Amino acid sequence: MVAAASTPPPPGGAGEGGGGTLGPRGSLPGEGPRAHVQPPTPNPSPQGGGESDLTESLADQVRQAAESGTPLRIVGGDTKAFYGRRVEGEPLRMAGHAGVISYDPSELVVTARAGTLLSDVEARLAEGGQRLAFEPPGFGAGSTLGGVVAAGLAGPRRPFAGAVRDSVLGATILDGRGRVLRFGGQVFKNVAGFDLFRPQAGALGSLGAILDVSLRVAPAPRREIALAFETPSDTARRRLAELMRRPTPLSGAFHDGARLHLRLSGGEAGVVALAAELGGEEDPMAFWDVVRAYRHAAFAGEAPLWRLSLPQTAPIPAVGGVAAWDWAGAQVWMWSDAPAAAIWEAASRVGGHATLFRGAADGAEVFQPLPPAMLALHQRLKEALDPAGILNPGRMYGAL
């Protein structure tokens, strides 16, 4: 995918007739789960299985760029260029820097180079009966582990199994001087030095180019069940908050505008007991691959699509049409033509924030603006790691 801010993620696929079947303003998807389900495409890739260490040449390129003041656009599989702001710069190509460096299921840790395909990492973990807890969306076959971590986007399991950063145990980065720095490590408990590894998640390369990353992984559950309910949004949010006050094996809670979809994962007894208690109708498990990949029909459309991150129990601000919500109500997808400032203001009033996920005008801000003192702190932190300001300048904020 090219770096066009308005390019949407891959639409729902042939089964849904592409993205055109849905109105841009919160039209609801058709009834029944079948219409939304598009099994994930297997993604054999020409780059797959590649293993090479390009640390030296990448470091050289950054050093030269730092000297000449040339901005660098850090690129993995280039599948998420639509996210964040466009960077004008010489590409720093991470895709060739690939390979799983170490994986031992008894350690619950995988370490891989940034250019390793997400699909390769997941295949390796599956062999060990494990997986990434945060269930990252891939936006195409070329999706790399470095890009997944830098974007910091997590899938439906986020509220139940943690964010991307919660799985990051360590990272080796190239700073803006081209120096190789390692923070954290491969062990779960590690408090030596400031934590400069978890903040790489979601920093969009602003704090360094990730060379490799160590991630904590999770065992696959013994039992999973997917359910759907004809429950209106408000009722569903209320009932979820109630349900989540007691221990449950919930691992997904997504509302498509008409129906609440739940996924239960865990031990046999707990999953079966909760499914029996909740009732509902059985959903195909593949539905969750579609939610995870942002290929649900609710995401198709042309109007600006906003991601609102809210306290789970906060009211959804009335500044657009709700396409769907995930994360038990804490991540709301909204179509809106309202001015960005109005949406930011409304999200912040209920304790959340908003991101223009796609459909931004070139050069416009897409992330919720930071208060002045906080922006100044961000600038100083960026300067600490990237004094020449050459690593993905402006990707997150124009002033960063």
Added chain:
Amino acid sequence: MLDRFDPKLDGAFDAVDREALLRRLRRILPAERLIASTEGMRPYESDGLAAYRSLPAAVALPADAGEVAAVLKVCRDLGAPVVARGAGTGLSGGALPFPGSVLLALGKLNRILSIDPDARTARVQPGVRNLAISEAVKPYGLFYAPDPSSQLACSIGGNVAENAGGVHCLKYGLTVHNVLKLHAVTLEGERLTIGSEGPDAPGFDLIALMTGSEGLLAVVTEITVRLLPIPSDVQAMLAAFPDAGCAAQAVADIIAAGITPAGLEMMDALALKAAESYAHAGYPPDADAILICECDGAAGDAEAELADVAEVCRAAGATLIRHAKDQAERARLWAGRKAAFPAMGRLAPDYYCIDGTIPRRRLPEVLAAIAAMSREHGLAVANVFHAGDGNLHPLILYDAQADGQLARAEELGGAILELCVEVGGTITGEHGVGREKINQMCVQFTPAELETFAAIKAAFDPAGLLNPGKAVPTLARCAEFGAMHVHHGETAFPDLPRF
């Protein structure tokens, strides 16, 4: 001794006119919350690492965020270093006063501000005790997960500063995974709101950066924590092994079998004998090592998981498996584990608790190496630790009155930490670097990495007044210490036997 700060190695500050400092502080704080007499300051001269002692210029006890900001402003104006302190239970000397500093004791900020059972969050001040949070939210069926062994006394502010762990981290995470939002004041007087009550916040993940920053970046004045529902069923068992190596192998096998126990603790022969004679927990005194494993979950699942753990332990050579048949017996199993530290008092007048983490698969060889180093230094070492996450707590037994023993204990502790780095681990799992491990930081990190830490600190605290001489060594200190940097387990001569 590391409680002597050295201006050349730890940072030099212009002398502060103590009278002027006290005059300014008196305008902010009433007499009973500003301590300046030597006798009055004695209780603050050390934290949980009692071997290190040093007196500040004054102890300030602010009662709200406004007073914290006002004290910080005075320190900024006069160039006085500031050391923040919670309950003073830290084990790495992180709250050891810097000479001439203001010790900012946050114990008066001790209110639980609000509890939201539906959002499963609590908003608290930094001086609130860790256990007090769980007690306050228990009526709602919720708890605060990180449970360091000092949880009865330690404060949540200190937990944030140290990224505290505990027994249940493997399943429920560290402090960093359970904090949503912070209010903090920088030395520059900026009031920052970091994080959010939603799943994330715009910009960089500063919650992660602040958590575990050991009081070097800013002073936290309010914390919103995430609460979890209390598990419906908890089951525990004990497995005894004739050989510590087998027990270590069982730990790796349990994790590889796809089981995530809520707690998985190991005690070696010396520790379990001492704990047994102290607490009568029913540990088999002739075992070489025991594992205590706890599983929680839905009714039926915890039991099934524990049965699988028992199976794995038997296969690894366990000679005794005992399930706690009721909650009273479960409590007794844990009472022994919790008594391990005080029980050491019966074996030696003093003990020194080490806190390295290693990859689990290296447990057998590291335990063997620690035993060899213990013999070499002539000091007994008992091992009680969070085996599930590879977090070692070797307890070095010594007698501070006996000539040279403390120095030998320090030396042995340093050697154990360097071994942890060599096998791919870290010098601190949950206690923090503080003052104690400042030299070993030179072993774990390169000069470029240490420089980056210094730059991060300067981004928050350009004058370098917050907790100087802690957590991040100057390069001058590393040069003086003469540390050999070992990275990723690679040393200059990897084939030479080191233990």
